[in-house]
Amino acid sequence: GIQVEQSPPDLILQEGANSTLRCNFSDSVNNLQWFHQNPWGQLINLFYIPSGTKQNGRLSATTVATERYSLLYISSSQTTDSGVYFCAGGGGVQGAQKLVFGQGTRLTINP
């Protein structure tokens, strides 16, 4: 099955800093998503991005499908950005339903 590797595992930054989180896939995926889990455990969809670039406010994501990786950029970090960021991917006809998650990047933004 698909293997998903995220880096770095932990990231500690000061408020206002920028960060880049990376996700590598062992095989091609047709469904790639980024999620944020806040410190209280709630999971939120950030991006559906099987290829190309998307932006939503201070967050943007880029996926290079041919090279099997995706990047999540967070600019001007705020303490509310803290939490764990997961990428997840799926392939084939069930790619949307059978997502495989990475182990996450734990981001801590200090005031």
Place this chain on the structure above:
Amino acid sequence: NAGVTQTPKFQVLKTGQSMTLQCAQDMNHEYMSWYRQDPGMGLRLIHYSVGAGITDQGEVPNGYNVSRSTTEDFPLRLLSAAPSQTSVYFCASRHAYEQYFGPGTRLTVT
């Protein structure tokens, strides 16, 4: 809309006991899933459903049963709890490519 709701929030079981984790959604989504999250790990898919009456296995289905008699409800049954099933369980529903997660159930099996 309440979104995706899960009950209970916390549960402690003894080895061998059975229980059902409840999940309900009020968004009329066809797709629903159950995941487990172990410490320091991402989510792993247990079972999923593409509509009422249709379920299938995910990555880690052993020890769990599901059924989907209505669009709204997708309960997860532990038939004989084991310590290895200690985890946080998340239910999700999906519309297009957007997943909506419930708040989770923290289960401890002693």
